[in-house]
Amino acid sequence: MPRRTKEQIETENKKEEEKNIKKSTTSTKKTTKSKENKSKETVKKPAKKKTTTSSTSKKKSTKKASSSVKTTTRKKAVNKKVKIEPVEYYDLPYRYNQTVIKVLAQTPTTLFIYWDISDNDRKKYEKKFGESFFQNSKPVLIVYNDTLGYSFEVEINDFANSWYLHVADSKCDYRIELGRRPIVKNEKLKDDYIPITASNEMAAPNDRILFNKEQKMVYYKNVKNGAITEKPIDTLSFITNMGKIYDIYDLYKEIYKNEDVDKIYDLSNPSS
Numbered sequence: 084m085p086r087r088t089k090e091q092i093e094t095e096n097k098k099e100e101e102k103n104i105k106k107s108t109t110s111t112k113k114t115t116k117s118k119e120n121k122s123k124e125t126v127k128k129p130a131k132k133k134t135t136t137s138s139t140s141k142k143k144s145t146k147k148a149s150s151s152v153k154t155t156t157r158k159k160a161v162n163k164k165v166k167i168e169p170v171e172y173y174d175l176p177y178r179y180n181q182t183v184i185k186v187l188a189q190t191p192t193t194l195f196i197y198w199d200i201s202d203n204d205r206k207k208y209e210k211k212f213g214e215s216f217f218q219n220s221k222p223v224l225i226v227y228n229d230t231l232g233y234s235f236e237v238e239i240n241d242f243a244n245s246w247y248l249h250v251a252d253s254k255c256d257y258r259i260e261l262g263r264r265p266i267v268k269n270e271k272l273k274d275d276y277i278p279i280t281a282s283n284e285m286a287a288p289n290d291r292i293l294f295n296k297e298q299k300m301v302y303y304k305n306v307k308n309g310a311i312t313e314k315p316i317d318t319l320s321f322i323t324n325m326g327k328i329y330d331i332y333d334l335y336k337e338i339y340k341n342e343d344v345d346k347i348y349d350l351s352n353p354s355s
Contacts, residue, residue: 186283194226196224200261200279217263220272222261228257229284254286255286258284263279
């Protein structure tokens with residue numbers, strides 16, 4: 084081959100350098116463009132995905148938290164309902180530790196009486212009459228009928244604190260006194276009767292019918308058909324003197340002749 088001159092060699096070298104520079108610039112441009120595109124994609128797309136995923140995750144977490152709170156509150160409510168225990172049953176106390184006696188009317192001729200002596204008063208009586216005061220004495224009830232002006236005594240025992248008492252007269256004012264009578268007397272216990280406490284005054288209801296002198300007719304109603312019938316008082320054979328109080332049994336038997344009054348009604352109890 085023929086030898087190349089220096090000029091030819093320099094020109095060829097310049098051309099190769101220019102080519103290399105062009106290649107390097109194009110490659111750098113391509114790399115920068117690709118980097119820019121990639122960075123844009125990474126900035127645009129993943130950011131959206133991240134934000135959406137974070138928001139959705141937040142929403143899901145809040146929903147889960149709220150649902151968990153609701154479930155926990157529901158569970159607590161259910162547990163509360165389950166844990167509710169029924170109210171225990173309590174009996175009335177046997178005594179109230181008070182010195183008292185009371186009288187009530189159960190029927191016109193039946194009285195209910197209850198009483199008690201406090202522990203402090205018991206100690207006072209034992210100090211005054213001896214430690215064996217309650218063993219050496221017995222409790223009694225004295226019944227006073229203030230309307231008719233008489234009284235009578237009922238012997239009771241220390242095991243009772245209430246009593247049902249039958250009386251002969253209705254429509255009267257009654258009062259009761261609780262006291263004790265000695266069984267064995269000693270130096271301190273010399274009296275025949277020691278009063279403890281007195282009750283209220285109570286008016287027993289009436290169990291009879293009072294006819295007015297001006298009343299001429301007796302009216303009664305048939306409960307089955309609602310018919311009201313009247314009868315002259317003069318036709319009732321047992322009425323001989325107006326203005327007196329008559330037994331309700333006789334009146335009912337006279338009006339309801341065809342019925343067995345004793346089996347239908349307990350006329351000693353007004354509520355029947």
